Amino acid sequence: MLDTTEYDEDLIMFRDTIRRMVEKDVAPIAAKIDQEDDMPHSLVPIFGDLGLIQIMVPEEYGGPGGTLTMACIAKEEVSRASFAVSHLVGATSIAMALPLTHYGTDAQRQKYLPEIAEGRTLTCIGLTEPQTGSDVSGIKTTAKRDGDDYVINGQKVFITKADQAKYILLFARTSEGKGHDGISSFIVPMDSPGVKIGGSPKKMGLRGIKNCDLFFENVRVPAENLVGEEGQGFKNAMGVLNLNRPTVGAASVGIAQGALDAAMAYAKEREQFGQPIGNFQLVQAMLADMAIQIEAARALLYKVAAFIDRDPTHPQVPMYSSMIKTFASDMAMKVTTDAVQVFGGAGYLQDHPVERYMRDAKVCQIYEGTNQIQRLIIARAMLKG
């Protein structure tokens, strides 16, 4: 594969360190995690010690001060073996490091980031509700001011890692009838009285990670837990998603590469008509197309990540972020489907990893905003000029 980090020795070392850890600690248990829908907690200190969970926490708060490029490299490497485990990379970015860095107060950064920097604490983000998926402006969970506190009531669904998180960045309506402008975000400790963690539905893929229902009943948080200004929650959510969506692209590239690796090995080993199936031109064409698509997505991924690292506030960040999330996840769906095809009937069995890659690729087209919503963001930005 083309080496997208070819000019930077530090990035090559970073990638190789992760690659070695994945070979040792992740790849051997990837299938088991999927089959048992359970990820061992022992991976948390391994990822924390490498600075991966807390990768986006700035150095001044004790974090590694990693870039989006580094987060994408790590996400790609881990997803190549296990998409579920890749959720430990930047596991505190979207709900803590990014929002506090960009919208939080000094006091909030001082209070939470040093703890997050230790790499043992997980966090989650609470946007989605039973009736609120793509249309974030429809959030119904309320946060009502009461003296020095806010009192939160409502329900969230599909909350990734809620079962393991110590804090949630929760989005709630602070004023009625104001649409986008009536939403605010809060840090809520998950052990607050009134927070109830419900079940996690059985999923097609992303098995090993829980996506829980959450219930909030008269949950009281101090007003100092408001992140950003009251009423700015919608725009802050969009801002954080813009900075994180390329990591979904990175996971997609990793999933696709893992599927291609498996398909290549199988094409060399599996014999039909007295020779390896890799000798047949129709199989060769599939393998070649898979490689072309992965390289194209990888090139766009690291171009976008470098662009965002240079200027995270550039007005074109939302458009390019949505482009790579969409392009790479659509690519991963196609490549993993073709990998199953290379395996033929065997690809349909759980004996081989390609059906897992295919199931995992699907959610990359859906979560952190469906690819239909991404296309809307891209087209709106293009037409706005």
Ligand SMILES: CC(C)(COP(=O)(O)OP(=O)(O)OC[C@H]1O[C@@H](n2cnc3c(N)ncnc32)[C@H](O)[C@@H]1OP(=O)(O)O)[C@@H](O)C(=O)NCCC(=O)NCCSC(=O)CCS(=O)O
């Ligand atoms: C569908 C949406 C893109 C928004 O659409 P709307 O039609 O409701 O809003 P707009 O009128 O377009 O925008 C209002 C306002 O916000 C600004 N805006 C909108 N999008 C962005 C953006 N990406 N970046 C920056 N600013 C943005 C827009 O310019 C307007 O500003 P002005 O009023 O003009 O000043 C949106 O609702 C959306 O993205 N929906 C997808 C929701 C989503 O991604 N959900 C994922 C949840 S989290 C998850 O999946 C799990 C993560 S995990 O735990 O790993």
